Amino acid sequence: MIFHSLDFIAFFVIVVALYWSVPRRWQNVLLVVASYLFYGYVHPWFLILIAASTVIDYGAARGMESWPDRRRWFLGLSVVSNFGMLGFFKYFNFFAENVAAALASLGLAVSEPTLRILLPVGISFYTFQAMSYTIDVYRGELRARRSLLDLAVFVSFFPHLVAGPIQRASFLLPQVEGPRRFSLERARSGFVLIGWGFFKKLVIADNVGVIANKVFALADPTFYILWAGVFAFAIQIYADFSAYTDIARGTSRWLGFELTQNFDHPYLAASPADFWRRWNISLSTWFRDYVYIPLGGSHGSRWLWIRNVLVTFLLSGFWHGASWNYVLWGAYHGVLLVLTRGRGRALSDPLQWRVVPRIAAMFALTLIGWLLFRETELAAIVRDLRLSPFGVSELDRQTGVYLFLLAFLYSVPVWIQSVWAELHRGVRVASDVEGALPAWPALAFQGLACGVAFATILVLRSRTSLDFIYFQF
Amino acid sequence: MATRVRAAVGLLTLVLIAVLTPALVPVLNRWHSAQPLAPTYLPALEGPRERSPFEETRVPDLQHLNPGFVVIGDSMAGTRVDERRMGELAGTPVAPLLQAGSGSAFWYLALKNWVIASGIKPRLVMVFFRDTNLTDVMFRLDQQFRWTLDLVALEREEELNGVIAGRVGPLHRAQTFVGRWSEAEEARHWIEPALLRLPAEWMIGSRRRRIEFLDAMNVRLGFDHLRPMPAADIQIGDAPAFDFARDVDRSVLPLMLRDASREGLTLCFVRVQRRPLPNGPPAQSPALIAYVNALREYLTSRGAILHDDTGDPALTLEMYADGDHLARHARRAYTEHFFNGLRLHLQ
Numbered sequence: 001m002i003f004h005s006l007d008f009i010a011f012f013v014i015v016v017a018l019y020w021s022v023p024r025r026w027q028n029v030l031l032v033v034a035s036y037l038f039y040g041y042v043h044p045w046f047l048i049l050i051a052a053s054t055v056i057d058y059g060a061a062r063g064m065e066s067w068p069d070r071r072r073w074f075l076g077l078s079v080v081s082n083f084g085m086l087g088f089f090k091y092f093n094f095f096a097e098n099v100a101a102a103l104a105s106l107g108l109a110v111s112e113p114t115l116r117i118l119l120p121v122g123i124s125f126y127t128f129q130a131m132s133y134t135i136d137v138y139r140g141e142l143r144a145r146r147s148l149l150d151l152a153v154f155v156s157f158f159p160h161l162v163a164g165p166i167q168r169a170s171f172l173l174p175q176v177e178g179p180r181r182f183s184l185e186r187a188r189s190g191f192v193l194i195g196w197g198f199f200k201k202l203v204i205a206d207n208v209g210v211i212a213n214k215v216f217a218l219a220d221p222t223f224y225i226l227w228a229g230v231f232a233f234a235i236q237i238y239a240d241f242s243a244y245t246d247i248a249r250g251t252s253r254w255l256g257f258e259l260t261q262n263f264d265h266p267y268l269a270a271s272p273a274d275f276w277r278r279w280n281i282s283l284s285t286w287f288r289d290y291v292y293i294p295l296g297g298s299h300g301s302r303w304l305w306i307r308n309v310l311v312t313f314l315l316s317g318f319w320h321g322a323s324w325n326y327v328l329w330g331a332y333h334g335v336l337l338v339l340t341r342g343r344g345r346a347l348s349d350p351l352q353w354r355v356v357p358r359i360a361a362m363f364a365l366t367l368i369g370w371l372l373f374r375e376t377e378l379a380a381i382v383r384d385l386r387l388s389p390f391g392v393s394e395l396d397r398q399t400g401v402y403l404f405l406l407a408f409l410y411s412v413p414v415w416i417q418s419v420w421a422e423l424h425r426g427v428r429v430a431s432d433v434e435g436a437l438p439a440w441p442a443l444a445f446q447g448l449a450c451g452v453a454f455a456t457i458l459v460l461r462s463r464t465s466l467d468f469i470y471f472q473f
Numbered sequence: 474m475a476t477r478v479r480a481a482v483g484l485l486t487l488v489l490i491a492v493l494t495p496a497l498v499p500v501l502n503r504w505h506s507a508q509p510l511a512p513t514y515l516p517a518l519e520g521p522r523e524r525s526p527f528e529e530t531r532v533p534d535l536q537h538l539n540p541g542f543v544v545i546g547d548s549m550a551g552t553r554v555d556e557r558r559m560g561e562l563a564g565t566p567v568a569p570l571l572q573a574g575s576g577s578a579f580w581y582l583a584l585k586n587w588v589i590a591s592g593i594k595p596r597l598v599m600v601f602f603r604d605t606n607l608t609d610v611m612f613r614l615d616q617q618f619r620w621t622l623d624l625v626a627l628e629r630e631e632e633l634n635g636v637i638a639g640r641v642g643p644l645h646r647a648q649t650f651v652g653r654w655s656e657a658e659e660a661r662h663w664i665e666p667a668l669l670r671l672p673a674e675w676m677i678g679s680r681r682r683r684i685e686f687l688d689a690m691n692v693r694l695g696f697d698h699l700r701p702m703p704a705a706d707i708q709i710g711d712a713p714a715f716d717f718a719r720d721v722d723r724s725v726l727p728l729m730l731r732d733a734s735r736e737g738l739t740l741c742f743v744r745v746q747r748r749p750l751p752n753g754p755p756a757q758s759p760a761l762i763a764y765v766n767a768l769r770e771y772l773t774s775r776g777a778i779l780h781d782d783t784g785d786p787a788l789t790l791e792m793y794a795d796g797d798h799l800a801r802h803a804r805r806a807y808t809e810h811f812f813n814g815l816r817l818h819l820q
Binding site: 184187188195402446447 | 483490492493494495497616617644660664671675676686689698700
C-alpha cells in the first residue's frame with residue numbers, strides 16, 4: 001500500500017479509530033496486523049520475508065542472552081540471514097551479470113542465470129533495522145526482548161516500513177513496550193506533517209520528477225538541458241524522500257509514537273560532512289555506528305581514516321541499489337569527505353551571509369553526485385560529464401534555462417521552509433514544548449497553510465503519479 | 474481538563490480550516506472569470522474537464538479507403554504492423570487505427586465510433602493487446618493517458634461509463650466528489666498553463682517568440698529524441714489480476730463482441746508476445762496461461778478469433794527494441810510472418 005493513495009487514507013483512519021478504542025494490550029496486536037496488511041496488500045508473499053527476519057532476529061537475540069559464549073554465532077545467524085535475503089533479492093542479478101561479464105572477458109561464455117522476481121519493497125530498510133537490534137544486543141547495549149509481538153511491531157511498524165527512517169531498537173522498542181496515550185498536540189503536529197508531506201510529494205516531487213524523467217530519457221542532452229534535469233532530480237529526490245519521512249512521522253504521532261528526523265534541510269549544507277549530517281540521517285548514522293566506528297573511525301593513521309570513510313561510503317552507495325552508478329555515487333561522496341577532511345559548519349551555527357557561497361558550492365557538488373545517482377549507464381555518465389556549456393544551440397540553451405526555472409518555481413516552498421528553519425535554528429517556539437499549545441493565530445495560520453496545501457494538491461498535483469523513489473531501494 | 478478541551482478545540486479548528494480552505498477555489502475561479510467546463514463523457518471517473526475534440530475525420534477517411542483489414546491498438550501494433558506491406562500481401566488496403574498509450578476503452582470506442590460509424594465491412598478487424606489488457610478497462614485511464622480517449626469519444630459514452638462505474642470503488646467516487654466540490658479541474662485549467670508560461674515570460678518578452686520557443690522546445694524533448702530503454706512500457710497494470718471469469722463482465726470486451734456481431738464484423742484479437750528471454754519465450758505463470766485459455770474459449774464461442782504470438786519461435790529477442798516494442802528493422806519480417814499466420818484464420 002502506498003501513502004499517496006485513497007486506500008491508505010481509508011486504512012489509516014480505520015486503524016487509528018480501532019487502535020485507540022482497544023485496550024493497551026491489544027494495541028500492539030493491532031499494529032502488527034495492520035502493518036502486515038499494509039505490507040502484504042499487493043504481494044502477500046512479501047510477508048514471509050519480514051516474518052522470517054523477525055523470528056530469526058528474535059531467536060538470535062534470545063540465543064545471545066541464553067548462551068553468551070555463543071553470542072558471535074547467533075550474531076552471525078542474524079547477519080547472514082538478513083544479508084542473505086537482501087543479497088538474494090536485491091543483488092543476485094547484479095552479481096550474476098558481473099560474473100558472467102568477467103568470465104566473458106576471459107573468453108568463457110556462460111549464460112547467466114537471471115532471477116525473474118520482484119524486489120520486495122522496503123527490504124533494505126527493515127533488514128537493517130532488524131540487524132541494529134541484534135548487533136546492539138550482541139554489544140550488550142540492549143537486552144534481548146522476551147516478547148516476539150513487541151519485536152514484530154518494531155520491525156514492521158507500518159508508517160516507516162517501506163522507506164524509513166530506519167529506527168534504532170534503543171529508540172523505538174521502549175515506545176513499543178511502554179504505555180502510550182493519545183495526545184491532541186501530537187495529533188495536531190502530525191496532521192501538519194502529513195499535509196506538508198503530501199504537498200511535497202504530489203505537487204513538488206511528482207511535477208519536477210516529470211522534468212527530470214524527460215531530460216534523463218533524452219538520447220542527446222546538451223549541457224544546459226542536462227543540468228536543468230539534474231537540478232530537477234535534486235529537488236525531486238529531496239521532496240519525495242522527505243515527504244515520505246514527514247508522512248511517516250506524522251502518522252506515527254497519531255499512533256502515539258515519535259520517529260527520528262531523517263532530513264535537516266540538506267541543501268543548505270556548507271560542506272560534505274555537513275551534508276551527511278542532514279541527508280538521510282537515519283541511514284548515515286546506521287553506517288557510522290555499525291560500519292565506520294567498528295572499522296576504527298577516525299582513530300589511527302590518516303590512511304586508516306581514509307580507508308574507513310571510503311569503505312563506509314562505498315557500502316552506503318551499494319545499499320541504494322545493485323548498480324555501479326550507486327557505488328560511484330558513494331565513492332564520490334567518500335572522496336569529497338576525505339578531501340574536505342570531514343570538516344564542516346556545526347549544525348548549531350546560525351545561517352550567515354558569508355556561508356552562502358559555501359552552501360552554493362556544496363549544492364553544486366551535490367548536483368554532480370545526483371547525476372551519478374540518477375544516470376544508471378556508465379557510458380552516459382561519461383558522456384554527460386564531458387558536455388560543454390559552449391557551442392550549444394540557442395534552443396537548447398533556452399530549453400535548459402526554462403526547465404531550470406520551472407523546477408525552481410515548483411520548489412520555492414521547499415527553499416522558503418529550509419531558509420526559515422535555518423534562520424530559526426535553536427529558537428524553541430511554544431508549540432515545540434510537549435503539552436504546550438500554540439497561540440490561536442498560529443493555529444489558524446497552520447490550518448490555513450494546510451488548507452492551501454490541500455487546495456494546491458487538488459489543483460496542481462501531477463497527472464503523472466510516480467512511486468516514492470526510495471521504494472526501489 | 475481545560476487544557477485538554479482547549480487542545481481538542483485547537484485540533485478541530487486546525488482540521489476544519491484545512492479541510493474547508495479548498496472551498497475557496499471556486500471563489501478564485503469566479504474572481505478569475507474561469508469558464509465552467511462541460512461535463513465529461515465519463516462522469517463515473519472524473520468531474521468536468523477540458524477535453525480534446527473527437528476526431529470525426531476518421532469516419533470519412535475510412536469510408537474513402539474502404540479497407541479490407543483494420544488494425545486497432547497501441548504502440549504494440551504500431552511497432553509490429555507495416556500496413557503498406559500487409560496491404561500488398563492481402564491485395565486490399567489496411568487501415569491502422571493506432572494510438573500510443575491507449576487501452577481497451579480506446580479500442581472499444583475506435584471500433585464503435587470510427588469503424589462501425591463509417592459503415593465499412595472489412596474482412597477482419599484486428600485488435601492488438603497484451604496479456605490482460607482486454608479485460609482491464611482501467612488500463613491507461615489515469616490522467617496522463619486520458620486525453621487519448623478524447624480522440625475517439627462522443628459527447629456521451631453511457632455504456633463505457635457504466636463499465637467504469639462498476640470498476641471504481643467508493644473511495645474513487647469520494648475523490649471525484651471532492652474534485653467537483655472544489656472545482657479543481659476548472660482551477661487547473663487556468664492556473665497550470667499560467668504556471669508553465671511563467672518561466673518563458675521571464676525569459677522572452679515577445680509573445681510570438683515565446684510561443685515559437687515553447688513549440689520548438691516540445692519538439693526538442695519529443696519522441697524523436699528519446700533514448701531506447703529496455704524497461705520502457707513494460708508495465709501493463711496489476712500483475713496478479715489474472716481472473717478472467719471475474720473481470721470479463723466488468724470490461725468492454727462483451728460490448729465489442731456484441732457491436733461487431735450486430736454489424737457482421739469479425740474481430741481478431743492478437744495477443745502480442747511480451748519481451749522474450751535471450752533463450753526463449755517470456756515466462757508465463759500458470760494463472761496467466763489459465764487466463765489466456767479462458768479468453769480463447771470465450772472469444773471463439775462468440776465468433777471471434779484469438780491469435781496468440783506468445784511462444785512463436787520466429788519471434789526472437791533480436792527483433793525487439795525497448796520493452797515489448799519490436800525494432801523498426803523487424804516490422805516488415807513480423808508483418809509477413811503474421812500475415813502468413815493470419816491466412817489460417819481466413820480460410
